[in-house]
Amino acid sequence: MAAPWMVREDARLRERRGHERLRAEGGGPDHRLVFTDRVIATLVILRFQLPHAVLAVFYGVDRSTVTRAVHEIRPLPAARGFAVPGETGLRLHTMADVFAHAAAKGVELRHRGTEVRVRRPKADRPGRRAFGTGKVRQNTKRATVISDEAGRTRWAGVIRPGRMHDQGATRRRTQRAVARRGGRLMSAV
Incomplete structure (x- = not known):
């Protein structure tokens, strides 16, 4: 890796610099x-x-x-995907893969939005206010994690700005995937 x-x-x-290195390899902070x-x-x-x-x-x-x-x-x-416990060689790459597998195997899924604190975005960045959250009063991002009934992670992703509620951060995307695949989704408490 x-x-x-x-x-x-x-x-x-x-890409961030806009040109090749000016210093030799190994220069700069460790x-x-x-x-x-x-x-x-x-x-x-x-x-x-x-x-x-x-x-x-x-x-x-x-x-x-x-x-x-x-x-x-x-x-x-x-990028490697999430391995499915008990099934060698099967990896879930997208949320649609997770719901398709859950529907086929009868697995009950739970989703959880976790909040990660981040530095405040630059002043000229569009949507800067979207990163502020009222609950923690910090600048955050929210990541969605989907697990099975045993708590094993099946998929993690969907990074959203912190101002969006946990449920709202995943509702649109998960409802579309559930409707397409016919799976069941249960929210983690």
Whole structure:
């Protein structure tokens, strides 16, 4: 997983700079978390939904370092898809795949919206106010996680601005997928 991450990260940085590197490779600030620690932190957060601040204390870094690591690493396992427990070789890539599998196997699904604190978007960014949330009074994003009745993660995604309610963040997309696939969806309490 390290090689695809390095390629994607170099491309992202090149696009952000608008040109090739001016310094030699290795110049600039070091990552406080090595690649392996970034992957482990991301998997722990996806599986156990621990706050980023808890892992920051564990690794001895700032919360924003863990948040950045999760933001950078999260697309890698998501691109591989989510493995289905007990079925080797089957991976669920989209929400439609999850509902199709649930309908075929009679699995009851639960969805949960988790809130992740983010830095306040730049002043000139459209929709800046959408990231503010009334409940926490912070700037946040919401991620949707769908699990089965045993609590095993089947899919994670649908990142929305924090101002949107948990139910509203997933309702439109999940209702369309449920209607298309004939599955059942139960909200987590």
